Amino acid sequence: MPPIKETSTVDVLIVGAGPTGLFTALCLTRLGIDVRVIEQRIFGEAAGQADGIQSRTVEMWDSLGTGDKLRQFGKIVYQMATYDPNEQKTGIKAASKVLNVPLASARYQYELTLQAKHIEEIIRDALSEVNVHVEQPCVLSKLESLVEADYPIKASVVQCVHFDTEKLAASKFPSYAREKAASDKYLVDYVEIIRARYLIGCDGARSWVRQQCGIVMEGTIPGLTYGVIDFTPVTNFPTCHAKSLIQSPLAGMLGYIPKPNGTARLYTLLRDTVLIEALDKGSEEERARKLSQIVSNGFAPYDMRVEDITWCTTYKVTQRVASRYSHNGCIFIAGDACHTHSANAGQGANVSMADAYNLSWKLAHVIRGWASKSILDTYELERRPCSLELIEFDKDIQDILSPDSYDPEDYAKLWHRQLLFVTGLGLQYKSSLIIPEHFQDIMAGVTIGRRFPPAEIIRYLDWVPCNTLDIIGYTMKFKLLVFAGDTTQPSVMTLRADFIEELGKIPRFREIVEISVILGVKKEASATGYPHNKGSILTLFSVFIDDGINSEQQPGLVHKAFKISPDVGAAVLVRPDGHVAMVFPPSIDQVHLLNNYLSTL
Amino acid sequence: MPPIKETSTVDVLIVGAGPTGLFTALCLTRLGIDVRVIEQRIFGEAAGQADGIQSRTVEMWDSLGTGDKLRQFGKIVYQMATYDPNEQKTGIKAASKVLNVPLASARYQYELTLQAKHIEEIIRDALSEVNVHVEQPCVLSKLESLVEADYPIKASVVQCVHFDTEKLAASKFPSYAREKAASDKYLVDYVEIIRARYLIGCDGARSWVRQQCGIVMEGTIPGLTYGVIDFTPVTNFPTCHAKSLIQSPLAGMLGYIPKPNGTARLYTLLRDTVLIEALDKGSEEERARKLSQIVSNGFAPYDMRVEDITWCTTYKVTQRVASRYSHNGCIFIAGDACHTHSANAGQGANVSMADAYNLSWKLAHVIRGWASKSILDTYELERRPCSLELIEFDKDIQDILSPDSYDPEDYAKLWHRQLLFVTGLGLQYKSSLIIPEHFQDIMAGVTIGRRFPPAEIIRYLDWVPCNTLDIIGYTMKFKLLVFAGDTTQPSVMTLRADFIEELGKIPRFREIVEISVILGVKKEASATGYPHNKGSILTLFSVFIDDGINSEQQPGLVHKAFKISPDVGAAVLVRPDGHVAMVFPPSIDQVHLLNNYLSTL
Incomplete structure (x- = not known):
């Protein structure tokens, strides 16, 4: 074994730079978390061939700032056509032509197809911009998790073997099994000990990380x-x-x-x-x-x-689906490493990216000290049922x-x-992070546990049109959207103002929640504005109007679509990954519900 | 005088690299015309302060591929508010708040404000991408137009003085009067003779080009x-x-x-x-x-x-407005060189960019041999009345x-x-290039002479949503939009197919016209398609459907908005600058109208 040249630390070590690993890295860096990504392939060696990006996945890419690139390189597929055998059974004839994603709740009524290499290139470019570069070719040769007093709190001690690229390229070790090459001194450039707080195995169906953790594939x-x-x-x-x-x-x-x-x-x-x-x-x-x-x-x-x-x-x-999605509370697996599916449902990398999107904000919250480690358990609780459901769906297709x-x-x-x-749009999580349906009826048009739906509103201060999905984005903070109802009624206005003042008293509210208030009024009628005085948790930028730029449009259409009463209003807590955590009435006597939620994170 | 070091030729020489000159250069390069741009300022010396971009101007920028940059650097202004004196006359009070551009025909209901330097930077960057760089500091010291047998046909022989930047910077010649510096040998780097087919003076209110041509400012x-x-x-x-x-x-x-x-x-x-x-x-x-x-x-x-x-x-x-906008048929002036206005109407560079947009395609057509020189006369005929009108408007404001x-x-x-x-949206041209109203009634929702309005349709082949303005763009070709009506009626389909076949027989049609057919049918009903066989002037990419992606939307909304009968249909010829040249029924017996138009260009 060549001498160990470096010992270094990192918050999250990501193993594998396929779409799953790269997407995880992007999510985490957007949340300000320090990551490293290692990959056994030599740069340029082909990996997977997944190429379809579903409607919800496009939304995720948007929230990370890479959606436009996706549309630029991708083929936008709006149509779905079917063909039947013709009468003589000598060939085919057109049967139907329909919209690919005919869902009112979709922001995009299409799916995108890309060359697999473009999916990776777009994310690699976005990572380069924040100075994160995939380290390759290299593999882990040893993986231990143990408790330590200093950094890391509970660490993965990892022995990371960096190869000499040219020698490895000449060596004929296949790109998917470079672990074996780690014992060939001749090929190794240097070995590094990495101490990571967390490690994520995104190393594919043959996952070495999974095997080291003794996790088995079931089914x-x-x-x-x-x-x-x-x-x-x-x-x-x-x-x-x-x-x-x-x-x-x-x-x-x-x-x-x-x-x-x-x-x-x-x-x-x-x-x-x-x-x-x-x-x-x-x-x-x-x-x-x-x-x-x-x-x-x-x-x-x-x-x-x-x-x-x-x-x-x-x-x-x-x-197959992995028996567990994590090990010792500090090692996780994602993507093909924990589930393999047929191509029938066209899910490809979409499910894997949803893994990353779900796991990353939770890790970030724990690393930043905003949440206890127990929220990490919800990763498996929320994601594993999706894989099982996908297999059920595939059986139906078969x-x-x-x-x-x-x-x-x-x-x-x-x-x-x-x-x-x-499309990913119906994905509904159930875990301790989702408070079930007791106030679902005040906002019946939005489903608790699903991602908050897109809706066009305008910004109070300058009437610039905004989409709720862009307001939510993908940041560290929970988003509290307060649909204020008809605030031209003085009584409603007073109730909402009191509610908002009370919110400001919740410990840590300003730290981990971002509030937006959506007034259900006509834009020309909003001249009196909304309380955003010094000391208020509201700023001018966090007030919106449920009205359109088009003068003929009726105000309050979003309230109506979401089935919110203009008198009662509704407050909805949205997780960093866009899923609805809870719904409650925007009145002083319900503020404790939010307080409870935040204090038990 | 230092020795003359170079003699070179160019299609169009642009004098002045303010917004007018740069925009002209961008228009011409997009049309494949060879240009050079010279500017007396040293790079970085501030010029104008125009900063407002009106709704129609944003559309023009879109058509040149630079609209997104404009939105990125600009402040989008949707609102207009007014304030009156309060009752006690001690201060002001809010009076009204309205949409800035409340026009159904607007694609953008806003105007943009930018720093003047960003307007120039965006265009300079776009020009750099096609390897056009502003040559500065340099001035013309001599300008003659004469007839020659070889290249140029009728040429401007221009003596172009390139300065030594450092010496000029130290010399204290003001940036707006560098002509005087041309006689100071010490400052001159070299002198070049340029032979240009056409020269455009975009050199501002003090225009040296205008003075050389003996054009006076009136008013x-x-x-x-x-x-x-x-x-x-x-x-x-x-x-x-x-x-x-x-x-x-x-x-x-x-x-x-x-x-x-x-x-x-x-x-x-x-x-x-x-x-x-x-x-x-x-x-x-x-x-x-x-x-x-x-x-x-x-x-x-x-x-x-x-x-x-x-x-x-x-x-x-x-x-003031210039007495003429051109000289000897080969020198033109544009922007502040031919009109100066107050700031009341917020027109700033908008009128100047509209000059460039109008002139450039005509020059390109003449240079390419697609049109006779006489169309260049329409530049003054179309643009000068706009300046006069602007002054009238300003008087009303005063x-x-x-x-x-x-x-x-x-x-x-x-x-x-x-x-x-x-906003520029009502701008209506009258000249020999606009055929007045005798078929206006078959498309009463579109005004002959104005720019063709935006409308959302979908592409036949893949249902991707498209805007008519993006289909029109800014290219060399005239666009013929055929609103085909309800082609599910076999009789209508036959009439249109015959019409399109007949169009293909017009000499030069394929060369200078691009056709798009818009079917007034439901997208799911368009399965049978449209004749786009080999040899047809139609391709799959040129067929559209007047329907939306949203399944609840009624088809034919654009036909309805434009007041086109589903039985009669309408054909509209749109100039390269987006203005409607003529409207006529899409039937065989009217094809001669288009033939006449094209043959008299």
Whole structure:
């Protein structure tokens, strides 16, 4: 073993720089947490091929300041089309064309597809801007968690092996198993001891971190086998810009997904075991030729020429979920390291990014001393059921895809029934951080536990239109949105002013909560304003009006959509990750509810 | 005179790199025209202080790809407030608060304010990206236009004096009169002969180019005298983020304009000739002190502390318009070189940028050989009346501002009555390039001669939402928008298909016209599509649907807003600068109208 050259400390050490690890790093740095990211791949070595970004995930990217880049590099997919066998069973015919995300609660009615490398590049660029750089190639060779008196409080002592890139590249160790290379002195550049407060294993389905912690993967539901091919279509297929689900009498079930720059991905469900074996064992060239042939047949009577193939493989995923998501309270796993899914639901990296988004703010709160360590338990409590649900959903899809009864219309219907789930918009957490439904009725249009929905309001001070999602963002603070109702009624105004004054007396309120007040009045009628005197917890920037710029628009539309009474109003506490923690009436006698919540964090 | 070191040629030579010259350069480069820009100032020497960007101007910036930068650096001003004297005449009281641009035809209901240097920086950056750099400091010392057989066809032979920057900086020649420095050999670095096809004088109110051409400024309407001060307000004034018009009993008429980063500009109308003289003759410090005092008094009973003054002056503009806007058919003047206005209407650089936007595409068409030189005459024909109109408008404002009868409500009313004009949205051209109203009635919601209005539609191929203004953009081509009506009726579909086939037979149609077809149908009903076969002038990218992404929205709303019959439809020819050239029915027997138009360009 080469001599140990460095001993260093860090708040959070992230293992793996795929989409999960990078996204975790971005979340944490946005919250001001010190991170390091290590990756066993040499820079440029390809990793995953996940490429679909669902509607809720786009919102998350927005909140981290990277949404525009996503739209810039991505293909925006608004349409979903289905194709049935034609009458003569000689080819396919158009069956339906619908909106991809027909949900009123969606900010974006589309999903995005990107090249996997662009997903990583965008986050790497954003990290570089705050001087966080992925350290690669390197691996952990030893991982211990122990209690210490000084920094770290409870530490992971980690032995981190930095490789000599050139020698490693020449060594033929596969990119997914570089741990083995750690014992080859010749390849090692230097070894470093890292003391981290927390460690997050984002090191994929073969997770080394998971294995070190003795966490096992549970479940043995075998997925179906798919062929997948990335290519440039030359075609007269009419919906080559739509997500298209095709049941071909000649080639079976095909899923066509448009990608940026005129390219596409095609999934083909493989049932013929002889064919599967031939594809698996054949050369890359043979595989490409055979899959191209299936594609061409499948689109008849349309021409579909497969050109410029950039990726071509077959795969079968056994769906599994980790028995635990954490170890000793200081090691966590996220992404493929704790759940593997089939591609049927198009979830790819979306579930993994949601892991990161959920875990990061909790870690940040604990590290900053704003919350006790017990909130870290809610990571598994909130995220693990999502993976189990995803597997259930996938089973339903597999049933529908079974050869005898497959019907693309059924698939589309199942898809639409599960849209809230598939898009991430219906994700509803249940844990000690969510206070269930006893005041749900004063804001019936917003679901406790789900992410707070988007709504257009205007800022009081300058009438600039704002979206609630942008107001919430992704910061350390909880957001308290006070829908004040009709404050042109003096009695309502007095009640709200008293309420807000009382909030200011809650210990730590100013420190960990950011308040916004939304007046349910006409913008021209708001001249008298709102109490934002010196010493008040309100500033001019935290007052909004539930009205539009368009003069014909009625005021109070958001109150109405959220089913809030203009007399009663509603206060809603939103977690840093955008999920609704609790709803309560904005009156003095209910302030203790918020106080209780904050004091038990 | 130092030796002449270079002789070079260029399509268009632009003299002056203020907002007008830079904007002209950007327009021309976007159209693929070769330009050079020379400027007498040394880099960094301050020029104008124009800072307000009106609604239509923001649209122009969008079309050149620089609108986002404008929004990023600018302060977005949605509100306009007025203040009256209070009853006791001891101070002011709020009178009204309204939307700044309450126009349904506006894409943006705001105006933007920027620091003048940012306006220039944004354009300079955009020019750098296409490798156009302002050459400075340098001036023209000789200007001749003559006919030549070879390049240039009719040329401006220009003697361009490049200065030694350091020596010039030390020389004390004022930045606005560097022509005089041209005869000082010591200061000159080298002299260059430039042969340009066209030359545009954007060299400000003292325009040297204008003088060389013997063009005189006409009109002697003296403006009022204003004090103006750029500062950071420390205040409890309730609308410090709104444009605020204040009639103070203590300080007279004040105009408050919020600017980026918490700064503001304040105009104060000066009537006391003794005070004016004192301000003019006093030191900069005294001037600042006196104007600050006026401001503080004027806002009583609100506190208004004037801090961090960055600019402070008094000025009076005599409003004048040039007798001609061009010389010998190859030299043009634009911006302050051909019109000077008071600041009352807040037009600043807006009118000048509109000059550039109007002139550039015409020059580009002539240079590319797409149009005869005679279209260049329409520059003066279209733009000069705007300046005259602006002076008329200003007279009305001055009448309202007269000391005896001033009423801020009257001012606000005049402002709103003239909103279409002030925002640039009502600008209506009349010339041989505009075919007047004989088919206006089939598209009564769109005015021939005005810029084509914004409207949200979706793209046929992928349902991505698009705005008509983005479809029109600013390119060399005329845009033909065919509102096809209800093409689910087979008869309508046939008529339109025939019409489009016939269009393809017009000589040069494909070369200089870009067609878009907008179907007035429900998006789900558009499955059969539209003829875009090989050889057709239509591509999949040029077909749109008059429907929204929102499933509850009715289709055909844009047809309805523009008052187009679903049976008759309407074809509208839009010029490269977005103005409506002609409207005609989309049927075979009217195709000759378009043919005539294009053949007489």
